[in-house]
Each structure stands twice: as C-alpha cells, then as structure tokens.
Amino acid sequence: MLLEARGLEVHYGGIRAVKGIDLAVDEGELVCLIGANGAGKTSTLKAICRLIPSRAGMLRYRGEDIATSPVHALPRKGLVMVPEGRGIFRQLTVEENLAIGAYALGGGDPEPQYASFPRLRERRKQVAGTLSGGEQQMLAIARALMTRPKLLLLDEPSMGLAPLMVAKIFEIVREIARQGVTILLVEQNARLALELARRGYVMESGAITLTGTAGDLLHDSKVREAYLGEGVA
Amino acid sequence: MDTFLQQLVNGLTAGSVYAVVALGYTMVYGIIQLINFAHGEVVMIGAMVAFTVINALAPGGLPPLVVVLVGTACAIPVCMLVGYSMERLAYRPLRGAPRLAPLITAIGVSILLQHLAMLVWSRNVLAFPQIIQNTTYTLAGASITSVQIAIIAVCIALMGGLALLVYRTQLGTAMRATAQNPHVAGLMGVDVNRVIAATFVIGAALGAVAGVLYGTYYGVAQYTMGSILGLKAFSAAVLGGIGNIPGAMLGGVLLGLVEALGAGYIGDLSDLCAYGWIADLMGEQCDGGHFILFGSNYQDVFAFLVLIVVLVFRPSGLLGERVGDRA
Ligand SMILES: Nc1ncnc2c1ncn2[C@@H]1O[C@H](COP(=O)(O)OP(=O)(O)OP(=O)(O)O)[C@@H](O)[C@H]1O
Ligand SMILES: [Mg+2]
Numbered sequence: 001m002l003l004e005a006r007g008l009e010v011h012y013g014g015i016r017a018v019k020g021i022d023l024a025v026d027e028g029e030l031v032c033l034i035g036a037n038g039a040g041k042t043s044t045l046k047a048i049c050r051l052i053p054s055r056a057g058m059l060r061y062r063g064e065d066i067a068t069s070p071v072h073a074l075p076r077k078g079l080v081m082v083p084e085g086r087g088i089f090r091q092l093t094v095e096e097n098l099a100i101g102a103y104a105l106g107g108g109d110p111e112p113q114y115a116s117f118p119r120l121r122e123r124r125k126q127v128a129g130t131l132s133g134g135e136q137q138m139l140a141i142a143r144a145l146m147t148r149p150k151l152l153l154l155d156e157p158s159m160g161l162a163p164l165m166v167a168k169i170f171e172i173v174r175e176i177a178r179q180g181v182t183i184l185l186v187e188q189n190a191r192l193a194l195e196l197a198r199r200g201y202v203m204e205s206g207a208i209t210l211t212g213t214a215g216d217l218l219h220d221s222k223v224r225e226a227y228l229g230e231g232v233a
Numbered sequence: 234m235d236t237f238l239q240q241l242v243n244g245l246t247a248g249s250v251y252a253v254v255a256l257g258y259t260m261v262y263g264i265i266q267l268i269n270f271a272h273g274e275v276v277m278i279g280a281m282v283a284f285t286v287i288n289a290l291a292p293g294g295l296p297p298l299v300v301v302l303v304g305t306a307c308a309i310p311v312c313m314l315v316g317y318s319m320e321r322l323a324y325r326p327l328r329g330a331p332r333l334a335p336l337i338t339a340i341g342v343s344i345l346l347q348h349l350a351m352l353v354w355s356r357n358v359l360a361f362p363q364i365i366q367n368t369t370y371t372l373a374g375a376s377i378t379s380v381q382i383a384i385i386a387v388c389i390a391l392m393g394g395l396a397l398l399v400y401r402t403q404l405g406t407a408m409r410a411t412a413q414n415p416h417v418a419g420l421m422g423v424d425v426n427r428v429i430a431a432t433f434v435i436g437a438a439l440g441a442v443a444g445v446l447y448g449t450y451y452g453v454a455q456y457t458m459g460s461i462l463g464l465k466a467f468s469a470a471v472l473g474g475i476g477n478i479p480g481a482m483l484g485g486v487l488l489g490l491v492e493a494l495g496a497g498y499i500g501d502l503s504d505l506c507a508y509g510w511i512a513d514l515m516g517e518q519c520d521g522g523h524f525i526l527f528g529s530n531y532q533d534v535f536a537f538l539v540l541i542v543v544l545v546f547r548p549s550g551l552l553g554e555r556v557g558d559r560a
C-alpha cells in the first residue's frame with residue numbers, strides 16, 4: 001500500500017468537509033476521485049499533503065505515518081500535488097518554476113520535462129503568468145514531476161481547458177502513469193477520469209459513497225445518472 | 234552650479250545608505266507583507282556594536298581600515314542574530330494572525346530593542362572615533378571625500394550582491410516563489426519558514442553594514458538613531474514600490490537626492506528677500522539682508538513631501554505594480 005487513509009476528517013471551523021473517509025492507493029495504480037462541487041475532494045488532497053490539518057484519522061504513506069509531517073517534507077519523500085487552479089508562480093519564468101520543483105532535491109535537470117513538453121522549452125525564459133491555461137497546466141505538472149514523485153496527486157487538471165487541451169492533458173497523465181508514477185486523480189470530468197483510471201472513489205458531501213473498479217463505476221446506474229449526465233436506462 | 238553638484242554628491246551618499254536599509258524593509262514586506270518597524274533598530278544596533286569595537290581597537294595601533302572592518306565583521310553577525318530572533322520569537326508565532334497583530338508587535342520589538350540599546354550604550358550621543366584619514370577630492374567644483382566614495386562603492390556592491398542572490402540563486406528563487414504563493418512553495422518542498430528566516434537574516438546583515446556606514450559618515454551614533462533613519466528608509470521603500478527590490482534601491486537613492494537638493498536650495502528658495510515684490514513689501518527688513526522662511530533643517534519634511542506627492546500619483550510607488558492574484 002503506497003497511500004492509506006483511514007477515518008480521515010477535515011473541518012473548517014464548524015463545517016465537517018471530509019467526514020471520516022477511507023481511501024487507499026497501491027503502488028503503480030491510477031485511481032480517481034470524483035464527485036460534485038463541494039464534495040470535499042480538494043480538502044481530501046490537501047489533507048493528504050498536509051496543507052491543511054486533518055481533525056482525525058490515520059494517514060500512512062509507504063507505511064510511514066505522515067499525519068504530523070510538515071508540508072515541505074513530503075516532496076522529498078516522493079509525494080507531491082498539482083494543486084487545483086495550477087498554482088504556478090506567475091511572476092517567475094517557466095525555468096524558475098521548474099527550479100522550484102527541484103528545490104527539494106537540491107536542484108535538478110529540467111531537460112526531461114522539456115523533452116515531454118516542448119512548448120515549455122520554447123517559453124522557458126517567459127514569465128509563467130503569460131502562458132495560456134493549457135501551458136500553465138503543463139507547467140504545473142512538469143514542476144511537480146521535477147520532484148521525481150512516486151505518488152502524484154492531481155486536482156482537476158482539466159479545469160477551465162478546451163476539449164482538445166483536456167484530451168492532451170489526459171494523454172499526459174496516462175503517459176506519466178505508464179512511466180510508473182502512481183496517480184490519485186481528482187476530476188469533475190468523471191467519464192474521462194473513469195476511462196483513464198483503474199479504480200475510482202465517488203465522494204458526496206464529505207463521504208465516500210461508492211468505490212470500485214473504473215469499469216464497474218462507469219456502468220453503475222447512480223454514477224451514470226449523477227456524474228455522466230445520463231438518464232437511467 | 235557647485236551647490237547642485239555638491240548636494241548631488243551628498244545626496245548620493247546618504248541615498249545609497251537609505252537604499253540598503255530600504256532593502257531590509259522591502260524584502261520582508263515582499264515575503265510576508267509585514268512592515269518590520271524594528272528594522273531601523275537593527276541598523277542602530279549595527280552602528281552601536283561597530284562603535285564599541287572600533288572604540289576598543291582604535292588606540293591599539295592597528296591600521297584604521299582593519300579596525301573598521303573588524304567592527305563591521307562583529308556588527309553583521311550580531312544583527313543577523315537579532316533579525317533571526319525577532320522573526321523566530323515575535324513574528325513566526327503570529328503567522329496567520331490578522332495583519333494588525335504582527336504590525337503592533339513590530340512596533341513593540343522596535344521599542345524593546347531601542348531600550349535594550351539604551352541600557353547597553355546609554356542615552357548619550359556617542360561620537361564615532363574618526364580614525365579614517367578623510368581625503369577630500371575636488372571634482373568640477375564639488376568635493377567628495379574618500380569616505381563618501383567608500384560608502385557609495387560599498388552600497389553598490391551590496392545591492393549588486395543582493396540582486397545576484399535574489400535573481401540568480403536557488404534561495405533567491407525560493408524567496409520570490411514564497412513571496413508569491415507560500416502554500417504552493419511549501420507543496421513543492423520549500424521550507425517556507427526557513428526561507429522567511431533567511432530573508433530576515435539577509436536584511437539584517439545589510440542593515441548592519443548600513444549602520445556602520447551611517448555612523449562613520451555622520452560620526453555619531455545614538456540609541457534613537459534607528460527611528461528617523463528607519464522611517465526614511467521605509468519611505469524610500471514605499472516610494473520605489475514596497476516589496477519591489479529594484480524599487481527600494483531607486484527609492485533610497487532618490488530620497489537621498491531629493492533631501493540633499495532640498496536642503497541645499499530650500500534656504501535660497503524660501504528667502505523672502507530674494508523675491509522683489511515681497512522684498513518691497515517687507516521694506517527695511519530686507520535691506521541687504523535675508524529673511525529665510527525654511528532652513529535646511531526642514532530637509533526631513535522635504536523628503537516626506539516628495540513621498541506624499543509621488544504616492545498621490547502612483548499609490549503603488551514608482552516601480553510597484555499591484556500584484557493582483559495571490560492564488
Ligand atoms: N478554507 C475553507 N474554509 C471553509 N470552508 C471551506 C474551505 N475550503 C473548502 N471549504 C468547504 O468545504 C467543502 C468541500 O470543499 P472542497 O474544496 O474540498 O470541495 P471539492 O470537492 O474540491 O469541490 P470542487 O469540485 O468545486 O473543487 C465545501 O463545502 C467548501 O465550501
Ligand atoms: Mg476542488
């Protein structure tokens with residue numbers, strides 16, 4: 001088990017945004033977490049990378065309890081997140097954004113990233129805020145890859161992108177998974193996510209209501225109705 | 234004409250010191266949006282430590298330059314420690330608190346350091362031992378001293394070094410990333426607390442040198458010297474656009490120049506007897522004399538006046554741009 005959460009809870013003041021969920025990701029898997037707006041997906045990912053504290057529950061990464069790790073210690077252990085809304089450093093150049101990704105390792109060669117994302121190489125001296133939305137997402141992913149992750153958490157990488165770019169980003173995610181990186185993918189676009197992933201979790205108002213193989217979920221009548229926009233046949 | 238050149242030289246000297254102090258304000262503001270009012274006191278402590286060391290070594294017969302260098306070398310680590318401690322003990326526990334809390338704390342730290350300095354160095358104005366042979370060079374009607382040249386050169390070197398650090402090193406990149414978005418910087422493995430502490434320590438080191446330069450230049454040091462110097466340097470940072478590093482450099486130099494030119498001309502400009510019709514009105518009071526409304530002691534007012542005027546037209550300072558998104 002690469003990542004294991006048990007009874008994970010996140011509270012914001014009096015609001016229980018995540019209500020004691022169980023979630024596990026095995027080495028080499030591509031797992032998706034789908035759910036409506038406000039279901040608690042982002043809160044779950046943030047709690048896993050310690051960006052926000054969890055109120056209760058157990059959190060293990062490679063067998064190690066990470067519930068009290070500081071945020072910045074996790075990339076060094078191979079756990080990194082591409083945050084919702086990309087979170088690129090808009091006033092830094094593409095090159096500098098990538099350098100921050102390598103910061104935890106004390107530096108690193110951006111060449112492999114430029115090879116996968118030729119667009120970024122062309123724009124490496126450009127300030128990241130001037131990139132297009134799709135390019136920014138590529139940069140956010142490339143920056144996370146600079147940490148040489150074992151487990152990559154992706155929070156809605158397709159957000160705000162045109163269909164063609166969405167397809168491209170999903171292709172990139174598939175390629176990263178093929179290279180052996182374990183991925184936990186949060187997506188609004190449930191169909192694409194389930195077609196890509198091996199397993200999935202469905203989250204509703206802070207709780208996991210359904211889990212199974214991607215194939216099963218794709219054929220589940222409740223999922224089809226609620227997330228794939230289909231009437232029940 | 235020579236007044237102009239002379240005040241240019243004087244202004245450049247004072248301005249380059251302001252610029253180095255302003256960097257300490259702007260770097261801290263840039264990274265945690267805190268106006269560290271206690272930074273002026275760090276500069277004062279730098280001057281005081283150097284004073285003590287120089288005073289102790291002066292009679293020893295060492296070359297004067299060595300004495301001043303040793304004084305500076307002692308002031309720097311002391312100030313770095315002060316800078317680190319204030320961040321660690323006073324500001325870090327308030328991270329995430331409403332902005333007013335650290336601001337008030339900064340004022341408190343400033344008062345605390347001032348009074349500690351008073352206990353250690355007394356209330357008296359301390360005369361910096363004038364051990365350096367001050368050669369004066371004449372240049373197109375203006376004179377420039379070797380100390381002035383040294384001050385300007387040191388400040389340029391410090392600013393250049395800082396620019397290299399901030400724009401060319403990994404730590405500098407991490408500082409700028411943290412300034413833009415500390416959460417994401419942390420997610421990428423940057424230890425944000427360490428980067429913030431480093432920012433304080435670097436600012437304090439610059440402040441230490443500035444304190445020594447200031448003390449050497451004006452020949453005096455006192456436990457209160459940090460307030461007005463700090464206020465001016467802070468104004469310089471705001472003038473250039475607070476949070477903006479080149480802005481602090483520009484603002485500091487500009488403030489020094491404006492202040493010096495203002496001081497140089499305000500007497501002549503406000504001499505009522507120089508204006509024919511007023512002189513007529515004033516009659517015998519002006520017979521062969523002057524009636525100067527504002528003397529050069531108004532130079533501080535002049536500097537702040539310019540600050541206000543600039544802020545009216547460019548609220549974010551000369552080089553500052555409103556950073557819209559901190560996503
Ligand atoms: N900082 C916060 N303070 C208070 N409440 C919050 C905060 N962040 C999230 N919430 C609340 O927690 C709940 C879960 O939010 P979260 O962002 O985890 O949802 P999500 O599943 O990622 O939604 P989306 O698909 O829209 O991104 C929401 O009701 C939200 O309003
Ligand atoms: Mg979300």
